[in-house]
Amino acid sequence: MHRKKTIIRSGSSFPLGAHWDGAGVNFAIFSANATKVELCLFDNGGRRELERVQLPEYTHEVWHGYCPDIRPGQLYGYRVHGPYAPEAGHRxxxxxxxxxxxxxALYGDIKWHDAVFGYRVGHSREDLAMDRRDSAFVMPKCVVVDPAVTWGNDIRPDVPWCETIIYETHVKGMxxxxxxxGERVRGTFAxxxxxxxxxxxxxxxxxSIELLPVQAFFDDRYLVEKGLSNYWGYNTIGFFAPAARYxxxxxxxxxxxxxxxKLHEAGLEVIMDVVYNHTAEGNHLGPTLSFRGIDNASYYLLGDDPRFYFDTTGCGNTVNLRNQRVLQMVMDSLRYWVQECHIDGFRFDLASALGRDRENFDHNAxxxxxxxxxxxxxxxxLIAEPWDMGPEGYQLGNFPPGWAEWNDQxxxxxxxxxKGDEGMAPALSSKLLGSSELFEKRGRRPWASVNFVAAHDGFTLNDVVSYNEKHNEPNGEDNNDGHSANYSWNCGAEGESNDPTVLDLRDRLKRALIATALLSQGTPMLxxxxxxxxxxxxxxxxxxxxxxxxxxxxxxxxxRDEAFQVFVQKLIKVRKSRKLLRQEKYVHDQPAHGTxxxxxxxxxxxxxxxxAKDWNEAQMRTMGLLLSGPTERICILLNAHFEDIPFTMPPSESGWSVLVDTSSGEASVNSVRPVSDASLILxxxxLIVVEDNNG
Structure with a gap:
């Protein structure tokens, strides 16, 4: 019995994608340089191609057609015809x-095979030699989806920026x-x-939780061949589809x-780490999975020689946001995650690449x-990772109003x-107050500085105080990958230690580091x-x-670990309870109250x-920051010296009380203990936080 031939009508050029309207599916795909586009339909297992249907219409550089007989769940893909001329930018x-x-949605995963490459792998002419093998048998398939879902009374937490505390996490790793x-749900969205x-x-x-990339991505071939995988997920291939592995x-x-x-019900925001600067297709010797074969010259920035890519990402290619349709795709993707999936924000990987006019970065891009x-x-x-791999790629502080930025400084x-390095007090003083020299322009606020001491890329907090050197041998790159400048100190023993003296020092430094991040002006991230x-x-x-x-x-x-967790919880409570520690404006912008x-x-x-002469003293490692408000006075005391230092407290009619003491691991919103003398041993x-008993 023969399968009934699929009916296809002209359909509409909008919206792009496979759109189920309740009666049929409209297919629309942008390609400015194609000569023909075929819709390929597959069986439920994605193994057998059932039919190829040519999209009948081409409107405003969009190929489209409407199929009244297709329903949600249908697996599909495209074959796009046009010149194979890499030297002219067409593939x-x-x-x-x-x-x-x-x-x-995507069904299945890629199975790495030479057939997914548009050129003949190993040929002497490299990518100039076209490969004619069908790649469908090793490719995942797209899925027609009915996006409707019952949200009930979902309410966005809408946490003000000045109240925000970010937790960077990984869906599987969590x-x-x-x-x-249950084993079935470990490592998943569920x-x-x-x-x-x-x-x-x-x-x-x-x-707020910030999820490492959850848009559809693939494991790189070179990693799979080494028995590894792309765990972080910065290898996006589908900007609208959630990663099937989760x-x-x-x-x-x-x-x-x-x-x-469910996270919203608990009052937690969800921020997505997104990658719009490059795709999983790599450089000119990468696979042909989507954009490269649909319209290479439109989707990617090409070099002076259009055979090669203009790459500012270090990942082989750069998405061409100067093309209106490519820009539309990114904007449509972002709106989809906000409107259809109720996402609360985004952290943009290598965000400098999004503001480039090739060599130049423009904050009005x-x-x-x-x-x-x-x-x-x-x-x-909106949070930027304010750098990329191109010229003048480091753009910390140069993003437009409305954006926060990862502050690696x-x-x-x-x-x-x-760690005890010399001459760091002046720089730290700026960071404690929200890095105004970087962000205080065009009406930006202290929250623009995302303050962290550890993130997914680099040492964990524990490793910052446990290792002098990186140990990346398991990555299979002879320890040549990763940063060598970690500003870390192992406290006398590289790696794990049973020495109580070493462990005590590490605990003390961890408490000081995390307290600095949580008690500085800006947006803390853990x-x-x-x-x-x-x-x-x-x-x-x-x-x-x-x-x-x-x-x-x-x-x-x-x-030790249990005690540290309790300490962090108490630190966060202290931050939340004192407005002086999370101010909405830079402190020198606020008007005085009375005297x-x-x-x-x-x-x-x-x-x-x-x-001034004190700030110029390289050995200065002890200082106090006095913050005052209409009803509060708080002093943050810091001592990075190797020995105790007596600190004379500012005058107070009612005396001072300790809120936080990182030396002992104590923290309380109601005070840990009173300061009995005019001088406190630091x-x-x-790091010790004291509060004026009289406000």
């Missing part, structure tokens, strides 16, 4: 099955080792939405939406302007200060597991370690104001 090859850039969860997981986040006190067996893409709803005027996207949290300065001493055994580039190296342990930790100055005051250990390697 059309209809032998290669291509993924729809707008696909809402729950893969949680034995309390696992992350389990009430026990959410309870842990709520108890910690964070307000959907539980038998589940659907709606698991992601249900996760968001078309992408930034498009986001700024968009009524949907301008209202969510905060990380490096804070690590260096507590790395998953730092609150319980998670270690990666010195691996500072764990992008390919999908194992216990990177997974969070749910087993009861040591007494109380809101200007921050920097103090020497003798209680006198720090002078222990070595410690």
């Amino acid at each position: 059309f090859n209809p032998n290669k099955l291509l993924l729809d850039p707008y696909a809402l 729950t893969a080792r949680n034995q309390d969860l 696992g992350l939405s389990d009430e026990r997981v959410i309870e842990r986040l709520v108890k910690l006190g964070v307000t 959907i539980s067996p038998g589940g659907s893409i709606h698991e992601f939406k249900m996760m968001v709803r 078309v992408f930034f302007e498009a986001v700024r005027q968009d009524p949907v996207l301008s209202m969510v949290k 905060f990380r490096d300065t804070t690590r260096s200060f507590w 790395l998953m597991g730092d609150e319980i001493g998670r270690s990666q055994q010195g691996n500072n580039n764990s992008y390919c370690q999908d194992n216990e190296t990177t997974w969070l342990s749910w087993e009861k930790g040591s007494e 109380s100055s809101t200007e921050p005051q920097w103090l020497r250990p003798d209680g006198q104001a720090l002078e 222990p070595a390697r410690s």
Whole structure:
């Protein structure tokens, strides 16, 4: 019995993608340079191509057709015809099955084979020699989706920026080792939405979780051949589809939406780490999976020689946001995640690449302007990783109003200060007050500085105080990958240690580091597991370690780890309870109240104001920051010296009380103890917060 031939009508050029309207499916795909586009339909297992249907219409550079007989669940892909002329920037090859850039779901995973390359691998002419093998048998397939889902009374937490505390986490890493969860849901969206997981986040006190990439991505061929995988996920191939590996067996893409709803119910925001600067197709010798075969010259920035790519990402290619249709795809993708999936914000990987006009970065680039005027996207949290690999790629502080930025200078300065490096006090003083020299322009606020001492890329907090050198041998690159400048100190023993003296010093430094991040002006960010001493055994580039190296342990930790977790929880409570520690404006911008100055005051250990000559003293490692408000006065005292230092307290009619003491691991919103004398002993390697009893 022969299969009935699919009916196809002209359809519409809008919306792009495969759109189910309740009666049929409209297919629309942009390609300015193609000569013909074929829709390929597959059986339910994705193994057999059932039919090829030519899209009948071409309107405004969009190929489209409407199929009244197709329903949600149909597997499909495209074959796009046109010139195979890499020397002219065109890489059309209809032998290669291509993924729809707008696909809402993918079925199956890529099986690495030379057939997925548009050229003959190993040929003497490299990518100039066209490969004519069909790639469908090793390619995943797109899925027609009905996106409708019942959200109920989902309410966005809408946490103000000045109240935000970010927890950077990984969907799989968060729950893969949680034995309390069923094996089916560990490491999935469903696992992350389990009430026990959410309870842990709520108890910690964070307000927003930032997920490492969850848009569809593939494991790089070179990693698969080494028995590794792309754990972090910065290898996107589908900007609308959730990564299938995070959907539980038998589940659907709606698991992601249900996760968001449950996190919202607990008052937690969901921020997505997104990669719009490059795709998984790599350089000119990379595979042909989607964009390259649909319209290479439109989707990517090409070099002066159009055979090669203009690459500012270090990943082989750069997405061409100067093309209106490519820009539209990115904007449509962002709006999809906000409107259809209720996402609360985005962290943009290598965001400098999004603001480039090839060599030059422009804070008024078309992408930034498009986001700024968009009524949907301008209202969510936007966070930039403010650098890329191109010329003048480091752009910290140069993003437009409405954006926050990862402040790596905060990380490096804070690590260096507590390690005991000379001359770090002036730099740290700026970071404690929100890095105004970087961000205070065009009406930007202190929250624009995302303050962290550890993130997924680099050492964990525990490893910052446990290793002098990176130990990336398991990555299979002879320890040549990852940063060598870690500003870390092993406290006298490289790696794990049983020496109580070493462990005590490490605990003290960890408390000082995390307190600096949580008590500085700006937006604090914690790395998953730092609150319980998670270690990666010195691996500072764990992008390919999908194992216990990177997974969070749910087993009861040591007494030290348990105590540190409690300390972090209390620190967060202190931050939330004192407005002076999370101010909405730069402190010198606020008006004085009566006779109380809101200007921050920097103090020497003798209680006198720090002078210019003091700041120029390389050995200065002890200082106090006095913050004043209409009803509060708080002093943050820091001592990075190797010995205890007496510190004379500022005058107070009612005396002072200690709120935080990192030397002992004490913190309380109601005070730890009173300061009995005019002078307080500031222990070595410690940060102490005191509060005026009279406000």
